């Protein structure tokens with residue numbers, strides 16, 4: 001597997017593949033790869049002839065300097081995980097390749113970026129939308145694979161690709177979970193052993209709320225009950241737990257008639273965890 005550092009070298013590689021008739025897939029990541037990322041690589045390999053994984057820890061999507069500093073940088077380990085899978089290129093650009101001197105553009109997706117995580121992490125989705133636009137345009141991929149674990153991010157990316165006419169198909173891939181239900185996340189590694197045993201309680205509480213809503217319970221009561229259950233299990237604070245339209249993310253106060261998503265963010269052991277499920 002080749003490690004590519006510059007946009008121009010990557011474009012030359014991709015042009016060669018496309019000239020040979022290959023469909024190119026990309027999996028954007030910030031590294032610290034776990035089985036969830038590797039499932040995206042697997043999906044990309046099934047849906048494309050050539051696969052690029054990008055690795056760029058994007059400073060613009062961190063709203064706390066401490067969070068950016070704490071983010072693991074594990075390129076050597078990440079490359080070692082990807083090489084045996086047959087990934088064609090790891091694109092690991094330096095900061096100047098993404099944000100060269102004078103860089104002055106922000107991609108901002110109104111509406112979809114504003115509630116849920118956007119309300120608690122100001123500027124986060126502008127950072128995501130900007131870097132994802134750059135990565136899609138730099139790679140020129142035909143298909144891009146994102147995890148459903150970051151459901152709001154997935155909707156933001158779908159919108160920006162449509163609005164900016166970026167010629168790429170966005171593919172959402174199911175969340176990968178531990179056997180006890182905890183959604184895989186690079187943040188899980190920061191949990192103490194005690195907190196790790198508590199962590200699945202959020203997903204369990206969300207499942208109970210979803211079942212209650214499906215069974216006719218009031219949405220507000222079911223969501224409040226789920227927040228209480230997660231906090232009773234040991235979560236410090238549920239930041240939000242909400243029922244939203246799956247695509248527009250419009251709030252839903254009653255049992256949904258169209259595809260809906262239950263989304264939550266909560267703090268455990270000083271770590272912010274997110275999860276979502278279909279309803």
Ligand code: PAF
Nearest residue numbers: 028029030058128131150
């Ligand atoms: O989901 C992530 O890892 C990041 O938000 C992404 C899409 C790679 C952009 O930096």
